[in-house]
Every structure is written in C-alpha cells, then in structure tokens.
Amino acid sequence: MAAFALRCGPTPTGNDGSTPDATAPVMDSGVIEPRDSGVVAPVDTGVAPIDASTPLPADDGGIPTGNPMGRCAVPAEAQLEDVSSPRTVVGTGTPASCTSEAFVSAVARGGVITFNCGAAPHTIVLDRTAKVVNNTGPRIVIDGGNRVTLSGGGRVRILYMNTCDQAQMWTTPMCQNQDHPQLTVQNLTFIDGNATGQSTDGGGGGAIFVRGGRFKIVNSRFFRNRCEETGPDVGGAAVRVLSQFEGRPVYVVNSTFGGSAELANVGSNGGGLSSIGVSYTVLNSVFRFNRAIGRGANPMRAGTPGGGSGGAIYNDGNTFTLTLCGTEITDNVANEGGGAIFFVSNNRTGSLVIRDSILRRNPSMGFETMGLPGIFMLAAPNNPTVSNSVLE
Numbered sequence: 011m012a013a014f015a016l017r018c019g020p021t022p023t024g025n026d027g028s029t030p031d032a033t034a035p036v037m038d039s040g041v042i043e044p045r046d047s048g049v050v051a052p053v054d055t056g057v058a059p060i061d062a063s064t065p066l067p068a069d070d071g072g073i074p075t076g077n078p079m080g081r082c083a084v085p086a087e088a089q090l091e092d093v094s095s096p097r098t099v100v101g102t103g104t105p106a107s108c109t110s111e112a113f114v115s116a117v118a119r120g121g122v123i124t125f126n127c128g129a130a131p132h133t134i135v136l137d138r139t140a141k142v143v144n145n146t147g148p149r150i151v152i153d154g155g156n157r158v159t160l161s162g163g164g165r166v167r168i169l170y171m172n173t174c175d176q177a178q179m180w181t182t183p184m185c186q187n188q189d190h191p192q193l194t195v196q197n198l199t200f201i202d203g204n205a206t207g208q209s210t211d212g213g214g215g216g217a218i219f220v221r222g223g224r225f226k227i228v229n230s231r232f233f234r235n236r237c238e239e240t241g242p243d244v245g246g247a248a249v250r251v252l253s254q255f256e257g258r259p260v261y262v263v264n265s266t267f268g269g270s271a272e273l274a275n276v277g278s279n280g281g282g283l284s285s286i287g288v289s290y291t292v293l294n295s296v297f298r299f300n301r302a303i304g305r306g307a308n309p310m311r312a313g314t315p316g317g318g319s320g321g322a323i324y325n326d327g328n329t330f331t332l333t334l335c336g337t338e339i340t341d342n343v344a345n346e347g348g349g350a351i352f353f354v355s356n357n358r359t360g361s362l363v364i365r366d367s368i369l370r371r372n373p374s375m376g377f378e379t380m381g382l383p384g385i386f387m388l389a390a391p392n393n394p395t396v397s398n399s400v401l402e
Contacts, residue, residue, distance in 0.1 A: 075264060100126070108132055122149070124153050125158045134159070139166050139167045141178055148191055150192065151194045173221060217275075218250070228265070235275045244317065245278055246277065247301075248275040262283070290325070297323070302318050319346045323351045323352070367399045369400065
C-alpha cells in the first residue's frame with residue numbers, strides 16, 4: 011500500500027485558451043513515449059495477456075449503481091436534472107411501445123426525455139445510433155427512471171452528440187467551444203454499445219460519444235460496451251469526450267462502469283472513460299474489470315498497432331484535471347500503461363486529484379509511474395494530489 015498526504019497547490023482546469031478550427035480534425039495535442047519518460051517502471055503482475063474474444067453473458071449480475079461507500083458532496087450543477095415536464099415520453103405504457111424508432115426520434119427532437127414502458131424493467135435494443143440535433147436544447151436530458159436499459163445490440167453506438175458535425179446542425183462558429191447542447195444522461199443503463207469502425211468522428215465511445223457543449227452522467231451504469239480494439243489514441247469503450255465549453259468538467263456521479271469480468275467495457279484505451287484535453291470530476295462512482303487491450307502504447311512502437319493504456323480512465327491533452335472523490339477503481343487492466351489511470355498532460359499543466367477513494371489491483375502490463383500503483387502520469391508536478399485514499 012502507498013501512503014499519501016494532501017499536497018496543497020493550484021488545480022488548473024479548462025483548456026489551453028486556444029481557439030480550435032471548427033473544421034479541423036481532433037488530434038492528440040502532443041507526442042509522448044512513456045518508456046523514455048524517466049518515471050516508468052515495468053511491472054511483473056503475473057496476469058496473462060487479455061483475450062478480446064472472451065464471450066460475455068447476457069445478464070448484469072445485479073451490479074449496483076455507483077459506490078455505496080462514496081460520501082463526497084455533489085455540487086448543484088452535477089445533480090439530477092428536473093424531468094417533471096418532459097418534451098417527449100418514449101412509450102405508452104407497454105414494453106412493445108418502447109422501440110428503437112421511438113427513442114431515436116425522441117433524441118432528435120431534444121429537450122427532456124422520459125420513458126413509459128410499463129412497470130417492469132425494459133431494454134430497448136437500438137438498430138441505429140440516437141443522435142442529438144444541436145439546436146433542440148439547450149437542455150437535453152434523458153432519464154430512464156432506473157428501469158430502462160439502452161442497448162446497442164453489440165452492433166451500434168448508442169448515443170452521439172457532436173457540435174462540430176454539420177449533419178447535426180452547426181449553431182455557432184465556434185463549435186468546439188459553445189455552451190450548448192447541455193446533455194445529461196441519468197438513471198439509465200447502457201449496454202452492448204459498439205463504436206468499432208467509427209473513426210471518422212474521432213472514434214471511441216461505444217456507449218456515448220460527445221464533442222462540444224456540456225455533458226454529465228448521473229446514476230447510470232455501463233456494461234459490455236466496446237470500441238476499436240487497437241490504435242494509439244482511440245478509446246472510451248463506454249464514453250469518449252473530445253471537448254467541453256470553456257474547458258469545464260464532465261461530471262460523472264454515482265455511476266458504475268463494468269462490475270465483473272463478464273460486464274467489462276473493452277477497447278484499445280480507456281475502458282471506462284477516454285478524452286483528449288477534457289476535465290472529468292468523478293464522484294461516488296465505481297470502475298471494475300474494464301480493459302485497455304491495444305498493444306504498442308502512444309506513439310505506437312514499431313510493428314504494433316498502438317494503444318493499450320488506461321484500463322479504467324484515459325486522459326490525454328494539455329491543460330485538464332481529473333478529480334476522483336468517493337470513487338473505487340479496482341481490477342481494471344491495461345496491456346500497456348496505467349491499469350487504473352493513464353494521465354498525460356503534454357504541456358505538463360494538468361492535475362490529477364484523488365480524494366477519499368480506493369485504487370486497488372489495477373495491473374499495468376507494460377509500464378506505470380514508480381510509486382503510483384495502477385497509474386501512469388506525466389504532469390508537473392509529476393505526482394497526484396492524494397488525500398485519505400488507498401493506492402495499492
């Protein structure tokens with residue numbers, strides 16, 4: 011076990027203040043070679059290489075939502091949204107009325123969306139991705155009432171928002187830095203989303219892909235979602251975010267990613283969360299058994315396809331902050347660096363903050379930062395601010 015004390019200092023957030031070209035592709039903001047960083051230590055974990063073809067069962071095993079031991083305060087802007095006056099109710103009281111078409115159409119209309127699929131839990135299997143239209147908010151809330159599961163059927167990504175996608179409407183000339191839409195998903199389960207082959211939009215995000223606006227996740231679960239299995243900078247088997255208004259954080263509150271080996275979210279990098287230049291604040295949540303299965307790291311070593319970092323969380327870019335509070339990250343695996351967390355601030359201005367959390371048994375099969383089990387970190391200072399937490 012590693013013992014830590016609180017280190018006081020600034021916690022920068024946001025982006026580097028530059029103005030992105032809305033028409034330019036999203037790219038990594040720098041190049042790193044972890045094995046030459048001077049802070050890496052190979053880890054002999056005794057864990058066998060990951061087999062991406064492992065079959066997954068059909069049930070969720072009763073995995074709870076969020077971390078019941080998490081006690082961190084949730085700021086007002088990160089709490090549940092009011093859904094008492096929905097624009098659209100999906101379904102008319104029966105499971106048969108809650109169809110893929112009804113949900114996809116509701117997302118395209120925007121506003122507040124709830125469900126009426128009957129009293130029993132219900133799974134909607136999508137035949138195509140539900141896409142946010144950027145002028146239908148500004149507030150877009152999808153609330154499953156803790157009874158609805160959205161499934162990609164192992165074939166399609168579940169939910170997509172991209173303020174720079176002209177097909178979904180450009181609403182400002184600064185599409186990567188606008189305050190809308192403000193998308194919230196709450197009281198939902200996302201399962202069997204698959205973003206494999208979606209590289210034209212930046213890739214990743216088997217369950218949810220977001221670029222621009224604002225985004226938060228509250229009281230939700232993510233199981234068996236997938237994205238590309240290899241690649242140096244593609245990831246987010248469950249969730250991928252590429253930009254947020256004024257660099258404000260994505261809140262992830264009381265949510266669960268994985269939970270057993272059979273329910274793992276699996277992708278090249280970042281089994282649970284992945285981003286470039288985006289801050290996350292993760293509160294009272296759980297990441298278990300997620301897997302980063304790429305090989306060759308970033309940039310990819312000669313003769314490899316690249317990837318394999320951040321079993322639970324993958325953060326790359328310049329100035330951003332990852333804050334964990336009341337969160338458990340256990341039994342995640344990375345074929346390369348950071349079985350729990352891969353955190354690389356290319357200009358060394360990012361900050362990693364861990365409070366009241368547990369990170370345990372997150373093997374890094376290739377490399378991690380010495381003294382930080384399960385973490386690979388490049389920042390300045392090159393260590394996290396840790397308080398009242400366990401890293402082992």
